[in-house]
Amino acid sequence: MDNVRFNFPAPEIDETVEALRMEVRQFLREEIQNGGFVPVTDCWCAGVDLEFSRKLGAKGWIGITWPRQYGGGEMSALHRYVITEELLAAGAPVHAHWIADRQSGPLILSTGTEAMKRNILPRIAAGDCFVALGLSEPESGSDLASVRTRARKVDGGWEITGTKLWSSGAQHCQYMTVLARTGDWDPDKRHEGLTQFLVPLDSHGVSVRGIRDMSGVEHFNESHFDRVMVPDDAVLGQVGEGWKQITSELALERSGPERFLSTFVSVERAIQQAAPSMQGRQAVVLGGILARIRALRAMSQGVAALIGEGCSPDVEAALVKDLGTRLEQDVIERLREFWPIVLKQGYGDELQYLMSDSLLRQPSFTLRGGTNEVLKGIIARGIGLR
């Protein structure tokens, strides 16, 4: 395939989707007014509030697409899209359950055992159970296929040994999906012999240590697995199929609204603050930011619609993430023209707080979930250059 012409169809937004949007929006306004949460930038990676996650669970807004028997709401992907975009736009503290709602839950649904689905999914949907990703390692960042964590077959299960790095929020999580090598390392078949396991983090031999990032948040973790025993049915899907599982659902992960709205709260506050005295140059800059966000939203929704039609828009999704994450950074650079960033905190000024926090967090935007250089490689392959 070497197509560089793309189409981004309109999502089918019916009244139930719009009604849900209004309900979520109203709920968030009330939460903010009642002091339920204080909006934060990059909320899906930096805003942890277990109580808030439980509130969303009680509303039925976690795992909303899953079957009812597993605690879901059997609604469409678009319903989920609307919930996530409203949460992001408001800067709601959603980090605790984000990965489980977006990734681990669907993974368990498609590859987990019936017992996992019955026991774990309803707790995730209730906002009571969180799952961390165990992918990167000290020696494996962008080159994920080089993971060294090993799972050795033993009587009655598997014994896992290795170190996982950058697992966001693991200190709040009950489980981690761990990518481990179960087959022999073959440099010619790097993507084979990898298996995903669902590992309870209270297992014997697991230790989790927080890592403070440059913004001062301690959501990263280094997790050690020292001969951790898990039963046979901790395997997610097929032994040796781990790579395929990880890459098959990337389109959704890469094209969601969290790839262009991470810093939107800063834009929102900036516009509100500037509105009464808005004039030429400032309108150009702020309007330009809004235009690009709106275009990315159309693109992201188009990818969601393509996925809904059963297509695999991998290149389109990589494009959304590459463009969107750069925009998240660029937004702060553009706002600096009117609101310079000097102080570490807001000291009472909400916009300053959001801006400095956005700036301190922005290096991660174009790294997490696959660096933009890796994404560009995927795009290049998709259009026939590799």
Next chain:
Amino acid sequence: MEQTDQLILDTAHRLFSELSGAEVVNGAELGEKPEQLRQAILECGLTLAWVPEEAGGVGGSLALGFNLIRMASSFALPVALADTLVANLLLARSGLEVSDRWAALAYDGGDLPVLVQGEVNGVVENASGAVESGFLVVPVIEKGEVRIATFVPSTIDMEHRESLAGEARTRVILRSAIPGQLSEPVNDMTEDGLRQFCALVRASQVAGALEKMGEVTVAYVKERSQFGRPLGKFQAIQHKVADIAGESALTTAAVEQAVRSLSSHSEAFHGDSVVFMAVATAKVVASEAAGKVCRDAHQAHGAMGFSFEYPLQQYSRRVWCWREEFGSEFYWSERLGMAVANELVAQGGDPAPGNAWDIVSR
């Protein structure tokens, strides 16, 4: 898309493939008028895509016309099909007779010429397609209401100029000019609605041209070898091509959304706030992308892309022109920013979280 729409687009694609092309485009700029192409387009009725069947047209949807425009620009078509499509739609909407000839659109997004007691005064700086056309279609304004007037070229003053891409852009000077035809005030047509519609036409043209520039670049870097391997194998080049694909895709997404927004509105030239926001988005993104894609595509092509003979320049010169026309990214950004600010202020009261999101997510 409807089946008849697809048939028309397929016909157009065949026709453009056969009768246009790099040599025809360059030839047109050097003075060899593409008569065969011009004639074939008229014979197929493509200039009447937006004209209702009862007025002798094709009766195509807005989406069909915008897709046709996007396709034409991906051929760098050396005829002003887009502008004639708009001119004919204006004639049809205003109840004037639509002709099956080429019509020039004497409107460039600037202030409309003013009609007073049957006489028109004003200057249109960059009317497009006027040189080859049998007559000019000129939106005029009288007491805040838009009417459509037509003029025969011999009755008015014109200064012929060329755009960056060598396309006709004519300065039309109307001094107490008496129209050949003059419509009644057109219902639901506003000056800004007209401007928005035409801005979306240009954004669609940019989208089509950028897609083609992406294809041309991919083909070139696959074929051209340096240092013993194809350019496309160099990561630095791959990243440039990925950037081109991204800007082009973003433009397409914004344009398609704006066309949907316009289509869902009963009056294409009314210019309401939702359509405004979609059109402003499309033109900002398209105009920004035009500059970025030109830079990356030319860089990937090396000196070859700089030559007149190689077709890349036909597209880069066009999008450099189109990004300015009917409002650049700076113009539409400013308007978008002001529109959101004004609405926030009009809501009054304390700023509530989410108000700006509420406006931009419509």
